[in-house]
Amino acid sequence: MSQSEAQTEPEMNAAPSPALPLPLPPSALVTSSEMGAVAVPGASVPAKLSQGQLEHLADLYRQMYLIRRLEEEAARAYAQGKIGGFLHLYIGQEAVAVGSIAALRPDDYVVTTYRDHGVALTKGMSAKALMAELFGKATGCSKGLGGSMHLFDKATNMLGGYGIVGGHIPLASGVAFASKYRADGRVTLCYFGEGAVSIGGFHEGVSLAALWKLPIVFICENNEYSMGTPLSRTMSVEDVSLKAIGYGIDRDRFFVEDVLTVEARIGEAVKRARELSLPTLVEVRTYRFRGHSMSDPAKYRTNEELEERKQKDPLFRARLQLAKEGFGEARLKSMDDDVEREVQEAITFADESPEPDASLLESTTYDGPFAA
Amino acid sequence: MARSIRYREALREAMVEEMERDDRVFLMGEEVGHYQGAYKVTEGMLEKFGARRVIDTPIAESGFAGVGVGAAMVGLRPIIEFMTWNFSAVAFDQILNNATKVRQMSGGQFSCPIVFRGPNGSARQVGSQHSTSMEHFYATIPGVKVVAPAFPADAKGLMKAAIRDENPVCFMESETLYSVKGEVPDGDVVVELGKAHVVRAGTDCTIVAYSRMTHVALEAAAALEKEGISAEVVDLRSLRPLDEDLIADSVRKTHRCVVVHEGWPYGGVGAEVCDRVQRLAFDWLEAPILRISQLDVGMPYNAKLEQMCMPQPARVVDAVKRVVTRGRGKAAS
Incomplete structure (x- = not known):
């Protein structure tokens, strides 16, 4: 759905390219209360993967499985009181982080929401640093001062999980602004839920990225519920990607069923950002299998709906495909065992790590002497 | 040597000198470029530095304040102008929750060296919504520094210090002070933050x-x-x-x-x-x-x-x- 012409402007004040009309089907403009009923086909998956593709899929599967298992153990630790506060699980949405980050270079940037475990882990944060952060330990990525919602890793350009809905979107545009200012060739991925699309931060962040042609991909992880409120009760249109039209930027939209599709479709937007310095809004339709946070019993949806969506779990789809295409059950099991070991080591590490010292408080508030 | 210049000129000199010595410094805000600044503080800066570094924004304080925060986190040194601090109220979340907290939330991995600046408080008969003294709100927040100079020499010296500081700084000016003249020393004179x-x-x-x-x-x-x-x-x-x-x-x-x-x-x-x-x-x-x-x-x-x-x-x-x-x-x- 490319609509912007290829233009590169050295100046930030360059005039935006005019928005071209999109050939939209009438149904796209109709508000639907049945979210699953809108069929948006994803890019077709090759019937048979080459050996190289199979190995790549196995790598992505491993990353997804690591997120799943790490979070399942985090939920257990939360129940045991080892993790406090809020814990927002990514379970069900793993293919979004894994597929999109597979389309990046290591030096590219990611900025995300409080549901940030999957993105952090996929960008390269160690399971140990992540779990220790959840446990509030000094060995955590943020020394135990950030917690589940605020994972940061400078080494891997994971620029954080943010707890104010939509507040990180202008910030992400600023990171992309810096890339354009320095001409460093990097791309920023900015993740948010469909609940963020109603708040000003989304609009101002996207508007400025469009105006200044910044190398960024806005990924709306539409998991259909803004906490407990379905999309039909938070937005006047069912298709979030339509928001791109008013800003004159490219858009895309697809269901997340296959991690390779995510990689390919986000890859197109990443290419547009890197080569043309143009932003894209991509709506990915996904689903979280757990509640909004640990305290949410998710009574706003039926068991039938949940079970139906679990049948389409991209993690298991990847595993089935690997098995079907001859990756080998033994290798799969060995990979699973490997993940299990990594998770258990992370738990042990987090458990045994020391608490942060109070001496950290002032030095992490100001760079230099404390300013009271 | 010292010269008698106006407060607005002192601010401009500081910004110009800092932009000359450090390419990471840029200026962003409403009407800062082509219009030459709503109060002429930034007059001539677009012509001097070009549109890459003097950037006019739409009316979107939350948006461009957030852009500044993100750019600062990855190594640039933004100067974000609010046409008045009154308008920073819609960007309060960016300052409170992002600029001042990112260092602690990241365990000290990321800093936010950014200057937010503009006229603060009342002017003359500009009415209720343009007359709020915002420094009281910002000064309560750990993680930020807040300055409010009264004289041109301090305006210049503190602005240079603010731009070079590794932390977010809220720089409070006053529309009623912009034309005040005062002696300003020549050369690269920095006034330390935190000194009365x-x-x-x-x-x-x-x-x-x-x-x-x-x-x-x-x-x-x-x-x-x-x-x-x-x-x-x-x-x-x-x-x-x-x-x-x-x-x-x-x-x-x-x-x-x-x-x-x-x-x-x-x-x-x-x-x-x-x-x-x-x-x-x-x-x-x-x-x-x-x-x-x-x-x-x-x-x-x-x-x-x-x-x-x-x-x-x-x-x-x-x-x-x-x-x-x-x-x-x-x-x-």
Whole structure:
């Protein structure tokens, strides 16, 4: 759905390219209360993967499985009181982080929401640093001062999980602004839920990225519920990607069923950002299998709906495909065992790590002497 | 060598010099470029540095404040102009939740070296929504520094320090000060953040003020001198960090203290100064500390009522007399 012409402007004040009309089907403009009923086909998956593709899929599967298992153990630790506060699980949405980050270079940037475990882990944060952060330990990525919602890793350009809905979107545009200012060739991925699309931060962040042609991909992880409120009760249109039209930027939209599709479709937007310095809004339709946070019993949806969506779990789809295409059950099991070991080591590490010292408080508030 | 230049020119010189010495510094805000600045502070900067580094924005304070925060996190040094600090209210989340917290949330991995600047407080008859003193809100936040210079030399020196600082700095100017002239030293003179100074020495009472109110305090001190009362005027310059040592030293000498600021009396910078003084100089105090602030109402448009709501030299004179004459037959408060 490319609509912007290829233009590169050295100046930030360059005039935006005019928005071209999109050939939209009438149904796209109709508000639907049945979210699953809108069929948006994803890019077709090759019937048979080459050996190289199979190995790549196995790598992505491993990353997804690591997120799943790490979070399942985090939920257990939360129940045991080892993790406090809020814990927002990514379970069900793993293919979004894994597929999109597979389309990046290591030096590219990611900025995300409080549901940030999957993105952090996929960008390269160690399971140990992540779990220790959840446990509030000094060995955590943020020394135990950030917690589940605020994972940061400078080494891997994971620029954080943010707890104010939509507040990180202008910030992400600023990171992309810096890339354009320095001409460093990097791309920023900015993740948010469909609940963020109603708040000003989304609009101002996207508007400025469009105006200044910044190398960024806005990924709306539409998991259909803004906490407990379905999309039909938070937005006047069912298709979030339509928001791109008013800003004159490219858009895309697809269901997340296959991690390779995510990689390919986000890859197109990443290419547009890197080569043309143009932003894209991509709506990915996904689903979280757990509640909004640990305290949410998710009574706003039926068991039938949940079970139906679990049948389409991209993690298991990847595993089935690997098995079907001859990756080998033994290798799969060995990979699973490997993940299990990594998770258990992370738990042990987090458990045994020391608490942060109070001496950290002032030095992490100001760079230099404390300013009271 | 020193030259007499206006406050707005001093600010501009600081920004220009810092942009010349460091390519990471850029300026962004509404009307800063082609329009030459709503108050002409940034006049000529677009022509000098080009549109890559002097960037006009749409009216989207939350958006461009957030852009600044993100750019600062990955190594640039943004100067974000608010046309007035009143408009920063819609960007408050970016300052409170992102700029000042990202360092702690990341365990010290990321800093946010950014300057937010613009005119603060009231001007003349600009009405309720353009007359709020925002420094009181920002100074409460750990992780940020807040400065409010009263004179051109400090405006320049503090701006250079703010741009070079590794932390977010809220730089409070005043529309009513932009045309004020003053001696500014030549060369690369940086004024350290967090240092107050005594702008008039005295023995009977300390008047603590900052920004526009420093000039009001000086007027009051001149009037008091004619009545035989010697007031010392302390210009805070920085509100966070607050130079409590200098304030306390002055009060230990004068034994009395009056605080003057724009903005409302409930809480705020004045209350903070009172707290420090009573903790650090309790045994030296001979009278309660009094505060002269805006009256506890929104700013009215009517010129006479506006003047009544604002701290005036006469109110400061009256407050100083009350604390100085306490124990000489008149109640202080």
